[in-house]
Amino acid sequence: MATFGTTSATANPNPNRSTEVSQPPSDSVSSLCFSPKANVLVATSWDNQVRCWEIIKTGTSVSTVPKASISHEQPVLCSTWKDDGTTVFSGGCDKQVKMWPLLSGGQPVTVAMHDAPIKEIAWVPEMSLLVTGSWDKTLRYWDLRQPNPAHVQQLPERCYALTVRHPLMVVGTADRNLIVFNLQNPQTEFKRVISPLKYQTRCLAAFPDQQGFLVGSIEGRVGVHHIDDSQQSKNFTFKCHREGNDIYSVNSLDFHPVRYFILNYVNGA
Template structure:
């Protein structure tokens, strides 16, 4: 992976607080409320953010800086986003119980292509099937052909959808009640496997292994689980602690595999980003702590950029929400090969 050019030095933070300890480039304009998802185009350096301010914003990354490209609105907070495989179209879903399709290049107005009975909090596009899949608090997973008004199939879930990860033919859904449902998308209407999370707390996020042999699961308990699908590899399953400061335990909010080196990043409500190597059981890098949670993140398609949001994530409830410190930030960080490439140490770092 070629080394990226260094991003421009941002404006120094005020002396009273180090609001940007990693000196990442800030993406402007900032959303006016908490950021709920970030996603990069699979083909170009376009970044999309959804927010609780009802907005979906798109920027183009040029020479390490983000240039605003366009924005659309929902009628309620927007919770999730996804791209088509060719990188031309964005999908966004939220509390208005619908998914909108937004063709970026054509200038066509977004249209509603999916509906649920409760808020839509997860969405993904499956290029191999030319289908959109949406997960909702209405306890269903729905497959959509965007040319038709009705879902191709409605999959009942045991509880509210909390997490979704798709890499054809593997799809994993996490629901309330610590349920994990695995699908082989070659047979999308049948569950391949249902299991309880290896972590005894609510599932917060999921990520499929790049080789599709298993998945990661992150929880509100500050733990990540590594799960292989093949029962003969059960001895390789393990969980490890992370996003803990002293006796304080924080939620693991996002999991993202690096597209080249297949190591992964976690972000947490403790305001920390860490890069990990699951195969060698190592933490590769831990970044300085931010003064607010990091609710979402994403690697660019070539792995040279890492986007993340810093804002209140409501994990401690409304009583801990301080409007004077509620400003939301989206940052763009250059990824250096030494930070994400496995180090293959002989002595493993043991997790427990």
């Protein structure tokens, strides 16, 4: 029993010596995205907020400076940057996407709508289009110069995950569906497969060479899947984020932009 006023010995809660941002969200974080042009981080959360920090490195130390924030009417589930690093898009349970001209200090405006919460969002610079995936079982493509979607793609179920490496796009839905699109012909499904994982899909990450993708699920497992049928012998799954009898959901996957190894994120909540 620890004595009042003293600290009991515990395992190091921060073995990587990571830096916690100042003034963090007051509720669960739903997405993170770094600016493609600057050391600026944006996070969305279940407290209806989109927050921005500048990351400053001085010698070996790193600090964070809160810069700005905007609000949605309900929890925010997803975010992405425009490729020029000037603008942030965010979507969530209020069924709308807000475009925030962060660099210029402008006010956010609504640029897309769905009939149910928006779970995933991606900016595709090669097409100058915004892609949104929703629990209304649709994928919508938006030309920001027009108020209506350029195309509405019906999905077999609610959108849970999305990844884009042009021309490859993969959408994960309920019932373990994985739908592959070739964005050179975005109005037609290229291929549909059932996830190699037995439980609900939580996240996806396309290979940097566009030849396949990773899929993560709530069961603490990741699947590696190649698109070409002749490469199916290279597919496999592996367990991760397990401690004894505890199994944690894999909530995010990504590839290091230079070395191409897998980064994944787990949240026990």
